[in-house]
Amino acid sequence: QKEVEQDPGPLSVPEGAIVSLNCTYSNSAFQYFMWYRQYSRKGPELLMYTYSSGNKEDGRFTAQVDKSSKYISLFIRDSQPSDSATYLCAMRMDNQFYFGTGTSLTVIP
Amino acid sequence: ETGVTQSPTHLIKTRGQQVTLRCSSQSGHNTVSWYQQALGQGPQFIFQYYREEENGRGNFPPRFSGLQFPNYSSELNVNALELDDSALYLCASSSAGTGASGYTFGSGTRLTVV
Numbered sequence: 076q077k078e079v080e081q082d083p084g085p086l087s088v089p090e091g092a093i094v095s096l097n098c099t100y101s102n103s104a105f106q107y108f109m110w111y112r113q114y115s116r117k118g119p120e121l122l123m124y125t126y127s128s129g130n131k132e133d134g135r136f137t138a139q140v141d142k143s144s145k146y147i148s149l150f151i152r153d154s155q156p157s158d159s160a161t162y163l164c165a166m167r168m169d170n171q172f173y174f175g176t177g178t179s180l181t182v183i184p
Numbered sequence: 185e186t187g188v189t190q191s192p193t194h195l196i197k198t199r200g201q202q203v204t205l206r207c208s209s210q211s212g213h214n215t216v217s218w219y220q221q222a223l224g225q226g227p228q229f230i231f232q233y234y235r236e237e238e239n240g241r242g243n244f245p246p247r248f249s250g251l252q253f254p255n256y257s258s259e260l261n262v263n264a265l266e267l268d269d270s271a272l273y274l275c276a277s278s279s280a281g282t283g284a285s286g287y288t289f290g291s292g293t294r295l296t297v298v
Contacts, residue, residue, distance in 0.1 A: 079226070118289035118291045119289045170232045171240055172229060174227045176224065
């Protein structure tokens with residue numbers, strides 16, 4: 076069993092839709108929870124991070140962490156074609172990041 | 185110069201050869217981490233360097249080695265290349281003790297082993 080599980084998709088939604096991306100994890104020692112966006116041929120770009128259970132909002136993005144269920148989510152409101160990318164969840168423990176496999180998202184105009 | 189830069193952007197090597205990938209860390213950052221991202225997978229941690237010493241390593245064999253230089257730039261060396269080493273190699277820099285927001289990834293080097 077991988078330490079971080081993420082549905083690879085692909086996910087295709089119409090412009091303006093609400094997108095929900097999810098990851099589960101097995102290690103309760105993870106300290107930080109992040110979401111990265113990765114465009115083709117680029118490195119991951121940090122979107123959101125948190126270290127506690129609950130919701131964190133930044134513009135159209137909301138990150139949600141439920142430590143009791145070992146489950147994190149990213150919600151994208153009013154999705155735009157420019158949101159089309161691969162979204163990676165990641166968790167940090169000590170010096171190491173543990174990534175999910177990434178979910179490929181396409182927002183159709 | 186800001187940001188993390190990696191070189192080369194692409195290269196093709198033959199099985200059994202050796203390769204060196206380079207990373208210049210973001211200004212002010214003293215820690216460098218390397219990750220391997222196979223096609224369709226998330227990045228996997230290879231190792232991290234801080235003050236020219238390795239201070240964390242993932243589940244990679246010894247033929248993956250690295251260096252960090254006094255200016256905090258870094259190299260990843262891979263010996264005896266195998267076909268499965270074909271991947272995007274990512275470098276991330278940070279300052280020691282930084283939280284999750286302080287890591288900056290480069291665009292990566294795409295290595296193809298034939």
